Amino acid sequence: MSHTIKQKSQSKRATTPSKRGDQKRASWPNKAQTKSKTPQRRSGKGKAVEPVIVLFNKPFDVLCQFTDEQGRQTLKDFIPIPGVYAAGRLDRDSEGLLLLTNDGKLQSKLTEPKKKTFKTYWAQVEGAPDEAQLDLLRKGVELKDGMTLPAKISIMSQPTVWERVPPIRERKAIPTTWLEIQICEGRNRQVRRMTANIGFPTLRLIRYKIGQWCLDDLSPGQYQSIDMKNKPA
Secondary structure (H helix, E strand, C coil): CCCCCCCCCCCCCCCCCHHHHHHCCCCCCCCCCCCCCCCCCCCCCCCCCCEEEEEECCCCCCCCCCCCCCCCHHHHCCCCCCEECCCCCCCCCCEEEEEECHHHHCCCCCCCCCCCCCCCEEEEEEECCCCHHHHHHHHCCEECCEEECCCCCEECCCCECCCCCCCCCCCCCCCCEEEEECCCCCCCHHHHHHHHHCCCCCEEEEEEECCCECCCCCCCCCCEEEEECCCCC
C-alpha cells in the first residue's frame, strides 16, 4: 500500500511559510500562495464568533507555542493569524499535522480522550517488530503515567515524505520499520514511549491525521486556513 499524501479539493485556503520555515524536502508538492482571512477571537462562552481551523505542517525543531524566551523557532514564525490556539501539542522533535482553532468547544473535543478523536502517526522505529510485539500496543501497555488505551497499529511501507533536516541517525547493522499508529490520547511523548516500551525506539515521528483532517499536500512550514462558519457543527 502506498502512503503518498494526496491532494484534496481546493476549497481550503493555503499560504506559504516564511523564509525561516523553508525546509529541504523531497517528493512534496507546494501549495499556491493566497491571502488568508483573519478570524475573530472567541466569544465569552468559548465559542468563536467566526470559527476557523488552521492546519499546519509543523517542521522538525519548531516549538508548539507562539513565544520562546530562548529565541527558538515557534508557531509565530509561520502562522500570522491572531486568536488561534493549538488543539493538543506536537513535540519539538516531531513533525506533521498541528491543528489550531479559535473555537474553544472544538479544541476541547479534539483533545479529550473520552471524545475518541483518533490521531494517526507515521513512526519510523529502530528494529523490526513482529505482530506479537505490536499486539502489546494494540491491547495497551503500562507507562509511568498508567495504562495506554488500545491503539490501532500496523506495519506500513515507507511513506513518500519530505527529507528531515537534520536526517535521523541510523545504524547500518539495524533495520528500521515504519508503523502507522492511531491513538485517541495525547499524553506527553506518548507514541515514542509506547514503541520504546516494546523495545523499538522511535527515530522519526510524523503526525499525518487528526480526526477528519490530514496533511494533504502541505509542505513543512505551510498552513491552510479553513473557514468553519458555514460548516455543520
